[in-house]
Amino acid sequence: MSKHNDQPARVTVKTLLKRKEDGQKITMLTCYDAAFAGILEKSTLDMILVGDSMGNVVLGMKDTITVTMDQMVHHTAAVARVTSRVMLVADMPFMSYNISLEQSLINATRLIQEGGAHAVKVEGGTAIVPQVRAMVQAGIPVVGHLGLTPQSIHTLGGYKVQGRGDEAQKMIREAKELAEAGVCALVLELVPQGLAKEISAAIKVPTIGIGAGPDTDGQVLVLHDMLGFPSEFSPKFLKRYATLGETIAAAVAQYDLEVKGGSFPSAEHSFQ
Numbered sequence: 001m002s003k004h005n006d007q008p009a010r011v012t013v014k015t016l017l018k019r020k021e022d023g024q025k026i027t028m029l030t031c032y033d034a035a036f037a038g039i040l041e042k043s044t045l046d047m048i049l050v051g052d053s054m055g056n057v058v059l060g061m062k063d064t065i066t067v068t069m070d071q072m073v074h075h076t077a078a079v080a081r082v083t084s085r086v087m088l089v090a091d092m093p094f095m096s097y098n099i100s101l102e103q104s105l106i107n108a109t110r111l112i113q114e115g116g117a118h119a120v121k122v123e124g125g126t127a128i129v130p131q132v133r134a135m136v137q138a139g140i141p142v143v144g145h146l147g148l149t150p151q152s153i154h155t156l157g158g159y160k161v162q163g164r165g166d167e168a169q170k171m172i173r174e175a176k177e178l179a180e181a182g183v184c185a186l187v188l189e190l191v192p193q194g195l196a197k198e199i200s201a202a203i204k205v206p207t208i209g210i211g212a213g214p215d216t217d218g219q220v221l222v223l224h225d226m227l228g229f230p231s232e233f234s235p236k237f238l239k240r241y242a243t244l245g246e247t248i249a250a251a252v253a254q255y256d257l258e259v260k261g262g263s264f265p266s267a268e269h270s271f272q
Contacts, residue, residue, distance in 0.1 A: 008085050009085075010086075011046045011085065011087040012087060013087075013141050013184040015046070016046075016185055016205075016206050017205065017206065019217065025217065025218055025219070026046050026219075027044075027046045027047070027218060027219060028045070028046060028047035028048070028049055028089075028218060028219065028220035029045060029220065029223045029226070030049045030050070030051040030054075030057070030221070030223050031049070031050065031223055032051075032054040032058050032075045032078070032079070033075065033079065034082045036223060037079040038082040040083070041082060041085055045086055046218070047086060047087045047088075047089060047208075047220075048079060048083065048087070048088050049089045049121065050075050050079050050089070050117070051064075051091045051121075051222070052064040052067040052091040052093045052150070053150070054075055055071075057225075058224075063153060064093070064150045064151055065094045065150075065151060065153070067091075069093060069107055069110060071093075072090055072093050072096075072111060073114045073115045076090040076111055076116060077115045080115060080116025080117065087119065088116065088117050088118045088119075089117060089119045089120070090117035090119075090120055090121065091121050092104070092108060092111065092120050092121065092122050093151075098124075098127075098128065101131055101134045104131040105134060105135060105140075108120045108138075108142075109138075119141035119143055119184060120143070121142070122142060122144065122145065123150070123152065124145070125146060125177065126177055129178065129181045132178060132181040133181045133182060136181065136183075137182075142182065142184065143184060143187060143208075144175075144185070144186040144187065145189065146162075146178070146186065146188055146199075147163060147171070147189040147190050147191040147211075147212065148160070148161070148162050148190035148191075148211070159235075160190065161192060161211075162189075162190055162191060163192055168192075168195050171191070172199055175202065176203060179204060179205050184205060185205055185218075186199075186203065186205060186208070187220065188209050188212040188216055189210045189212065190210070190211040191212040192213075193212065196209055196216050197215035200215055200216050210237065211235060212237075221239075225238050225240070226238065226241050227240075227242045227245075228240045228241075228242045228246070230245040230249075
């Protein structure tokens with residue numbers, strides 16, 4: 001058997017649909033650089049999202065609204081260079097797909113051609129259905145995103161649970177519209193558990209939850225959050241699986257101590 005055939009099969013749109021049909025959960029994490037992407041590629045993780053959350057997480061921005069297309073292409077390409085098995089999804093940033101069908105196609109093409117993404121993700125419902133349909137018809141897989149949509153944070157009035165009360169039926173309707181337009185998956189963020197379950201049952205494409213309870217077809221978290229990097233962001237839905245922030249801080253402190261104390265570098269780390 002050839003080396004190529006020994007490699008794990010790449011996760012694709014068809015993989016996701018099969019997972020939903022078989023009742024198998026889908027896993028997704030955000031990632032913004034090659035160092036972390038190389039680690040994720042060697043795991044059994046299904047999907048990497050190069051999210052515009054990189055604005056907050058690695059670029060020091062206050063929100064995702066100031067993230068640009070050039071930045072998204074740059075970071076997506078870094079992840080793409082070291083991955084081949086996971087399905088790579090890239091966020092289309094604020095106002096990169098809202099103005100016209102032509103604009104959405106041009107920018108989505110950049111993320112696929114220059115960035116190496118396998119799919120793009122867009123936020124919104126009924127208003128962007130024409131763009132979703134145009135991209136899908138052009139051969140670009142699209143992941144939808146309903147609930148708390150960070151690019152609309154000023155309109156939503158803050159980071160809070162979406163889809164309560166009268167909003168629930170609207171979200172169900174928009175989820176169906178996006179599915180009919182051809183999205184290959186749908187992210188549900190900060191949505192009541194019961195509503196997320198109802199939406200997941202109402203559409204054939206897989207749902208990926210973040211703060212949407214256990215009944216979605218998959219889950220996504222921000223990598224740096226779940227690894228325990230220092231952050232004031234600590235929502236109810238976040239589970240920290242490590243405390244790397246503390247580990248890194250201790251390592252830096254020890255390095256600083258040894259260099260200033262003269263014990264590093266020692267003979268062991270020097271050339272004769």
